[in-house]
Amino acid sequence: MIRRFSDWLDARTDYRRFLAHLRGRTLPTGPSWWFTSASCLFWLLVVQVFTGLLLMTTYSPSTTSAWASVHYIEQSPAGAFVRGVHYFAAHAFIILFAVHLVRVLVTGAFRAPRELIWLTGLLLMPLLLAWAVTGNPLCASQKGMAQIEVEGNIAGSTPVVGPALRHLLVGGDEVGHLTLTRLYFLHVALIPLLALGLLALHLSQVYRHGLTPAGGNAGRSTPYWPYQTARNAAVVAAVLGGIALLAWRYGAPLDAPADPDLAQTPRPEWYFRCLFELRRYFTGDWEFVATSLLPAAVLTFFVSLPWLDRRLAPRAGLALRALIVAGAGAGFAWLTWSSFHRDWNDDQYQLAQAEAADLADRARALADEQQVPPQGAAWLLRQDPKTRGPWLFARHCAGCHSHADAQGQGILAAEPSAPNLSGFGTAEWIEGLLDPESIAGPRYFGHTKFAEGDMASHVRQLFADAADAEALRGKLRLAAQALAAEAERPGLGAAGAQDETAIAEGRALITGELGCTDCHKFHDNGELGSAPDLTGYGSYAWLTEMIGNPQGERFYPGDHNDRMPAFAKDPHQPQRNLLSPQEIDLVVRWLRGEWYEPFPPFPAPTDARGASVPRQVAGR
């Protein structure tokens, strides 16, 4: 049956003769490990097409969906592996391309009549780099989008055609939806078509002119199959094994989703680091020398090599080619190393890299937990108190307030002139405030007018009047616990029934013996007007109101306020408010430690009444 079908097929296609011809091919100079680079490139291309087609079944190009779809791919182990293979094979492809180029140069395989093989191969080089460049930003990560932004601007600074070229690539004035659609079009349609066309010409010419140039010790002629094939298979298997190992072990990186609101420090991939470094030496009007003239000159030189070589004596030709390989290799290595070396010694760059890595981890954790909203993955980070809280605090609050722990880690105020808000609303923080040693210190009322105010003097007076300072401290600790319970901070509420009684005692002390309600209001005791309301002290509502308008009735009315500005005084005129309700919400939740953590930092959070607090409070 099979025999009859193959006979039928052969009668129509003559395929047996073709196969016999392939089997009968010989290598005039015998098999060699050197010759494996070509077949390795071919099979890597097959792997790239295969994994690329698989990724295409899931990927969705648009600024709102690209990162999310890539993260979706990463969520399944097989997806992460396939993407990892695609990523590492792309890098391997570029390395092997260079190896293949060196091999062809050294063996002089570009000589007549093989010029077209050489030329099509050379044209594949810029195409290959464009293939990689259009692939890297497709995940719409912070790094990828910043790269394409800069690359688009480099294209845009080409004389005459630059602006139109940039416009075509970016698909408008700014990097956005159309940029991704166009990169995708280039990456999966136009460049592959061009590459396949060139490759077809390349291979048909190889087929026509023989696998390797004749000459040399022609006596060692050996059949290709299976002597060379086995060597090829060994190298391909080794390279694929390495790629698979990297893909399995590390996977392809996925940076945080791009957000135009966040600053970026883009760097090109390693294979462009030499051009990036070269550019340092050409500034101003000379910049095009590094970005276009030199690469074009190198390509032109390589293109003319078959004709140049013909005019040289064989030994001079060999010397020239050896010089090219050594010079280009050394130049590439030196420039690349200089560029990386500079970044390793750049503290600001290293810091930015570390922050970008943290942001990427955070984005993936949030996307794992909450999935991606319709506004896109960047939205996850914008709505995340842990990410935006410190960012907003640093911009709007850190002029006066610090937010740093005892070791000084955190956000430090430019000119500290207000309390350190790290741990605000916790029992520890309140206890420190009620300590005569520290109330007028830098962590609390130092640098404010309250350092000499009624609160500080009242605390000092309490200690001056107390017969037993330790007993007073115990009472103040109870009061601090009662106040901390008002905040209802997630995960920080005191645990256990024992504290239930402590809180009740603390409440009694606040309204009674400690005399807090002489100035402060606390639930049904005391009056508003001279000192902040202790009801709900440090709670979400309390903080939101306080930040909105510290001169409000519940806080520091009139000249009781020191210097704190009102960040959202009038809800009816949002244009005049320094912070929007959403921004205040993010700062408040960050101050209160209300955010989603993949692994809870505290053992089983419980609230003041000892009941388990659902962890989702933070992940809202």
Added chain:
Amino acid sequence: MNRRDLLKWVSGLLGTASALLMGVPGIAYVLADVFRRRPSQATVQRVARLSDLKPGRPVQVGVVGSRRDAWTVYPDEVIGHVWLVRRDTDPASDAAADKQPTVAAFTSVCPHLGCTIGLDATGRRFVCPCHRAEFALDGQRVGNGNHAPRAMDGLECRLVRDDDADDWWVEIAYEKFERGLTRKVRRA
């Protein structure tokens, strides 16, 4: 003209016409985006209170506006960042006019390749993290071998009085400019 030549000529003509019929709309379609120009207007906005700015200490603020990305419009987004530098001219002088504070506003988009300009470690100089272009606090380029083709792009900026709150606000007109040019050209 014989019959054979006529047929050659007709074939050529029809072939060219067919190619043009598909080719011209194709090229027009691809180029449509290049020539599609939307009237762009500066986003005028109050971005900071004067009292929050300290002389000689640059502050970066976001500009919120509507951003259009091809077929999507984001009504309320940070569309750019602006560096504000307050200068109190001649603090030694007693003349009231000299006490008048001025604020300069610069877009944080680097005129070289569009990276976001930041502050260096001392806070006294702007620096672009991509190719290390440095600028003084007045936006002028600093040092030899600077990659920036021009100074930082200044934005129109004025101080407006808010009588209700008894405060001055900094109002800027946010615009975007072409990168990589020695002249400052507004992006259409």
